[in-house]
Amino acid sequence: MLNKSIFAISGSLRAGSSNHKILTYIGGLMPAGISYHIYDELATIPPFDPGLDNDTPPEAIIRLREAIAKADAVIICTPEYAYGIPGQLKNALDWTVSSGSFSGKPTALVTASTGGENAHAALLKVLGAIDCDVIEGGTLLISYIRSKMDSEGNITDLQTATALRSLADKVLKAIAQ
Secondary structure, three states: OOOEEEEEEEOOOOOOOHHHHHHHHHHHOOOOOEEEEEOOOHHHOOOOOHHHOOOOOOHHHHHHHHHHHHOOEEEEEEOOEOOEOOHHHHHHHHHOOOOOOOOOOEEEEEEEEOOOHHHHHHHHHHHHHOOOEEEEEEEEEEEOHHHHEOOOOOEOOHHHHHHHHHHHHHHHHHHHO
16 A cells, blocks of 8 residues: 555644644554654644635645645544634634535544543534545544553553554555555
């Protein structure tokens, strides 16, 4: 499976977040020949403005849309903030609506937080609205994530490690077709 690419987005802006660590962990599960990139520009995305969503959107938006469009699959890993999707992640997803960059894109979702149920459900609705092809079995809710990993990002809970391996395998299967 050569020349395949996966674009990963963390819904947390915090350096060293559990979500970024999970995406790094998933990247370590990828075989040779898979290009795996964790997006590091979420903080640069300007507030969504329909007036700017035209033929010349802001440069950060152009880069985001192009990265999604070029990827064979996308993995989103996010926390839950105040029972919902983190604002900066939702904002970035709003910028993708008119471009169709997510349309038909195999996408996996990991919600890792103290709770996470509300953000997970809301984000699945958003992914449907932007026409993602949510990978069958490619969603995972990890509650109480901090009790399941160490400070270095190593997954210490066997059930969580197994679930992440399964999710990675499903993403690989989706892009192998």
